[in-house]
Amino acid sequence: MSRLQVVSGKGGTGKTTVAAALALALATEGKRTLLVEVEGRQGIAQLFETEALPYEERKIAVAPGGGEVHALAIDAERALLDYLQMFYKLGSAGRALKKLGAIDFATTIAPGVRDVLLTGKACEAVRRRDKQGRFAYDYVVMDAPPTGRITRFLNVNDEVAGLAKIGPIYNQAQAVMRVLKSPGTAVHLVTLLEEMPVQETADGVGELRAAELPVGKVIVNMVRPHVLDEEAVNGVAGDRRKEVTKALAAAGVSAPTKLVGPLLEQAAEHAQRVELEREQRAVLAKLGLPTYELPLIGEGMDLAGLYRLAGELRNLGEAR
Amino acid sequence: MTVDPAAAPLEVDPLLDDPETRIIVCCGSGGVGKTTTAAALGVRAAERGRKVVVLTIDPARRLAQSMGIDSLDNTPRQVKGIEGPGELHAMMLDMKRTFDEIVEAHADQDRARAILENPFYQSLSAGFAGTQEYMAMEKLGQLRAREEWDLIVVDTPPSRSALDFLDAPKRLGSFLDGKFIRLLMAPAKMGGRAGMKFLNVGMSMMTGTLGKLLGGQFLRDVQTFVAAMDTMFGGFRTRADATYRLLQAPGTAFLVVAAPERDALREAAYFVERLAAEEMPLAGLVLNRVHGSGAARLSAERARAAAENLEEGRIVDQGHGKNGVREAASPAGSPPDSPDPGPGQLPHQETESQTPEQPSVNQLTAGLLRLHAERMQVLKREQRTRDRFTALHPEVPVAEVAALPGDVHDLAGLRAIGDRLAGGSPATGAA
Ligand SMILES: Nc1ncnc2c1ncn2[C@@H]1O[C@H](COP(=O)(O)OP(=O)(O)OP(=O)(O)O)[C@@H](O)[C@H]1O
Ligand SMILES: Nc1ncnc2c1ncn2[C@@H]1O[C@H](COP(=O)(O)OP(=O)(O)OP(=O)(O)O)[C@@H](O)[C@H]1O
Ligand SMILES: [Mg+2]
Ligand SMILES: [Mg+2]
Numbered sequence: 001m002s003r004l005q006v007v008s009g010k011g012g013t014g015k016t017t018v019a020a021a022l023a024l025a026l027a028t029e030g031k032r033t034l035l036v037e038v039e040g041r042q043g044i045a046q047l048f049e050t051e052a053l054p055y056e057e058r059k060i061a062v063a064p065g066g067g068e069v070h071a072l073a074i075d076a077e078r079a080l081l082d083y084l085q086m087f088y089k090l091g092s093a094g095r096a097l098k099k100l101g102a103i104d105f106a107t108t109i110a111p112g113v114r115d116v117l118l119t120g121k122a123c124e125a126v127r128r129r130d131k132q133g134r135f136a137y138d139y140v141v142m143d144a145p146p147t148g149r150i151t152r153f154l155n156v157n158d159e160v161a162g163l164a165k166i167g168p169i170y171n172q173a174q175a176v177m178r179v180l181k182s183p184g185t186a187v188h189l190v191t192l193l194e195e196m197p198v199q200e201t202a203d204g205v206g207e208l209r210a211a212e213l214p215v216g217k218v219i220v221n222m223v224r225p226h227v228l229d230e231e232a233v234n235g236v237a238g239d240r241r242k243e244v245t246k247a248l249a250a251a252g253v254s255a256p257t258k259l260v261g262p263l264l265e266q267a268a269e270h271a272q273r274v275e276l277e278r279e280q281r282a283v284l285a286k287l288g289l290p291t292y293e294l295p296l297i298g299e300g301m302d303l304a305g306l307y308r309l310a311g312e313l314r315n316l317g318e319a320r
Numbered sequence: 321m322t323v324d325p326a327a328a329p330l331e332v333d334p335l336l337d338d339p340e341t342r343i344i345v346c347c348g349s350g351g352v353g354k355t356t357t358a359a360a361l362g363v364r365a366a367e368r369g370r371k372v373v374v375l376t377i378d379p380a381r382r383l384a385q386s387m388g389i390d391s392l393d394n395t396p397r398q399v400k401g402i403e404g405p406g407e408l409h410a411m412m413l414d415m416k417r418t419f420d421e422i423v424e425a426h427a428d429q430d431r432a433r434a435i436l437e438n439p440f441y442q443s444l445s446a447g448f449a450g451t452q453e454y455m456a457m458e459k460l461g462q463l464r465a466r467e468e469w470d471l472i473v474v475d476t477p478p479s480r481s482a483l484d485f486l487d488a489p490k491r492l493g494s495f496l497d498g499k500f501i502r503l504l505m506a507p508a509k510m511g512g513r514a515g516m517k518f519l520n521v522g523m524s525m526m527t528g529t530l531g532k533l534l535g536g537q538f539l540r541d542v543q544t545f546v547a548a549m550d551t552m553f554g555g556f557r558t559r560a561d562a563t564y565r566l567l568q569a570p571g572t573a574f575l576v577v578a579a580p581e582r583d584a585l586r587e588a589a590y591f592v593e594r595l596a597a598e599e600m601p602l603a604g605l606v607l608n609r610v611h612g613s614g615a616a617r618l619s620a621e622r623a624r625a626a627a628e629n630l631e632e633g634r635i636v637d638q639g640h641g642k643n644g645v646r647e648a649a650s651p652a653g654s655p656p657d658s659p660d661p662g663p664g665q666l667p668h669q670e671t672e673s674q675t676p677e678q679p680s681v682n683q684l685t686a687g688l689l690r691l692h693a694e695r696m697q698v699l700k701r702e703q704r705t706r707d708r709f710t711a712l713h714p715e716v717p718v719a720e721v722a723a724l725p726g727d728v729h730d731l732a733g734l735r736a737i738g739d740r741l742a743g744g745s746p747a748t749g750a751a
Contacts, residue, residue, distance in 0.1 A: 262613065
């Protein structure tokens with residue numbers, strides 16, 4: 001099992017939720033995981049219903065069996081200042097740089113600098129060891145940028161190619177690249193069973209593979225249960241309508257003759273959706289990747305739902 | 321589902337028909353249906369007689385194909401198959417091309433080539449945070465200036481926050497016109513060493529540090545680029561400001577698209593407040609992919625209980641065919657899963673083992689009821705989130721668009737969405 005798990009996917013498909021559930025699942029049985037976010041949106045804090053995370057690792061949840069999930073919101077500006085401090089001993093000039101907008105400039109505009117700082121921090125957490133020489137975290141899970149940007153984000157070497165060939169950023173990029181391209185890393189893509197996210201997933205897998213980045217799993221999120229399939233619905237649409245009405249009455253439903261029409265219509269729609277989902281599953285199957293499916297939490301997402309998704313991931317074998 | 325009386329319905333047709341309406345902007349958070357709504361409004365407005373252009377951003381592939389705008393040439397094409405007196409033109413934004421065109425339009429050939437080849441320009445135009453929003457605004461300005469259409473419908477880029485559309489161009493603009501970039505440019509502008517005198521020691525130390533960090537060449541690329549663009553068209557910020565004013569002009573209407581989900585509606589509420597603060601005219605909220613039920617009288621709980629009755633076999637199967645045989649063989653009232661002497665099968669195994677296309681009527685009916693229970697649960701949740709929004713913003717008119725069972729990828733689908741937008745057939749029936 002890779003120690004760095006990167007979670008990407010089309011916007012809104014559930015990257016943050018899945019990353020958090022994965023961190024919980026991996027923390028089961030006394031393990032320690034670090035969940036990092038890189039886009040400054042405080043998505044983790046919202047999900048775990050805690051106050052905004054500072055630029056500092058802190059425990060945010062306990063997993064079943066006593067494991068711990070820690071979280072970190074990586075801030076590129078702070079990371080850059082730390083770097084400059086470490087390598088150039090800027091002292092108070094660092095603050096002046098920030099005031100002038102130079103830090104903002106460097107992290108915003110220089111291709112790759114920001115990304116190297118963000119991925120660098122995550123890789124550092126992967127490699128970090130405690131005094132006894134054990135890994136500080138068993139797993140690091142990253143709530144990463146969306147599919148459209150993930151390859152560029154991770155492929156930091158190419159990104160900083162135009163920059164200075166020496167210096168900390170360049171060295172950092174080399175080190176990061178070694179970790180990211182190793183089997184110690186897996187990039188998962190979250191999708192829904194809809195045309196656009198599936199298409200984006202297929203495109204994203206192609207780009208990751210072309211960049212020789214290790215693609216992990218496809219995680220299909222918000223899967224709704226299949227109650228009836230198309231054939232069953234076709235079977236009921238015709239002459240069995242009367243029997244269904246009778247069955248409804250027998251089951252204690254009042255005014256069944258009025259309800260049978262709408263109920264059958266709902267079933268026909270459901271069947272149509274099942275069919276569309278089947279098509280999308282077929283597209284995903286062609287990618288030749290292990291695929292997990294996570295259920296839609298019908299009541300809306302909250303902590304209980306998050307633990308449920310973690311349980312599902314564990315059952316799917318994610319914790320081994 | 322009917323429109324809550326607390327919120328006035330959004331009158332889409334009067335908005336589309338009003339010749340004073342010149343620009344409609346569809347915004348909202350990611351994946352809620354902005355592109356679909358923009359295209360559907362375009363089709364509807366054209367079929368009602370207006371000469372419309374729709375600017376789409378990253379439409380789904382099949383939708384683009386069906387509108388004939390998948391060629392990416394960054395210019396509007398007339399859409400075939402419009403039924404009615406008007407015309408629909410549509411295009412898909414190519415942000416790099418739009419940026420290149422600005423450069424080409426404002427510089428002579430040699431200068432333009434120098435800029436287009438500048439590495440910093442290339443990374444900026446290929447997908448810098450905010451470039452897409454900036455270029456969408458730019459394109460909107462261009463389309464408006466052409467005066468060829470009497471209505472422009474604008475889609476907005478897929479960003480997580482609707483506010484990005486308003487903020488990103490300015491942010492990019494003020495960044496490129498920012499203090500630090502000015503400082504960097506000073507030596508370039510004033511010509512090498514002479515300019516350096518104006519910089520204090522601290523400053524040169526900083527550029528030195530950044531130079532080491534980023535590479536001196538990179539900083540020089542930035543300097544040359546900004547200087548060239550600056551003399552060309554008077555600053556990014558000025559330009560962003562000009563388009564921004566277009567959005568405040570009378571004749572512009574914003575539609576906020578949202579899914580009936582907590583996060584999307586929270587975003588929508590922020591956006592509504594922001595529009596008010598900016599004095600940008602909000603036409604209303606499009607609540608997209610709303611679920612309804614023609615059988616709403618039957619509650620989730622009752623449907624589930626009835627399904628359990630059927631599944632637990634307390635009710636004799638009403639089926640015929642194979643079931644009919646069994647019905648004849650087993651005395652009424654006996655549990656249907658009692659050993660069957662007939663074909664040697666248990667009724668409940670029948671679906672798996674023999675004729676999956678013919679499950680027993682009880683199983684089918686239980687399935688229908690379970691589906692309904694699920695649907696009612698969704699309805700309830702959607703209603704709750706919606707009520708929260710209307711409580712916050714009772715003044716915002718709302719149009720509900722039913723969730724269609726499939727994707728929307730052709731003109732017929734867009735028309736169906738248009739009908740629902742206009743309140744023609746709201747989320748009724750099973751949809
Ligand atoms: N399995 C699920 N069941 C129900 N709701 C879900 C599920 N997964 C995610 N959600 C909900 O979907 C919405 C989007 O999820 P999330 O914020 O995790 O997505 P994201 O990909 O991180 O989005 P963004 O691109 O904005 O960062 C949230 O409201 C979340 O609660
Ligand atoms: N009312 C609806 N019923 C069914 N499907 C819909 C509906 N509205 C939109 N869709 C589908 O949902 C998907 C997303 O819609 P669309 O592309 O319009 O969203 P968007 O807000 O533009 O997304 P993005 O933020 O990625 O640009 C598309 O596949 C579209 O066909
Ligand atoms: Mg997220
Ligand atoms: Mg879109």
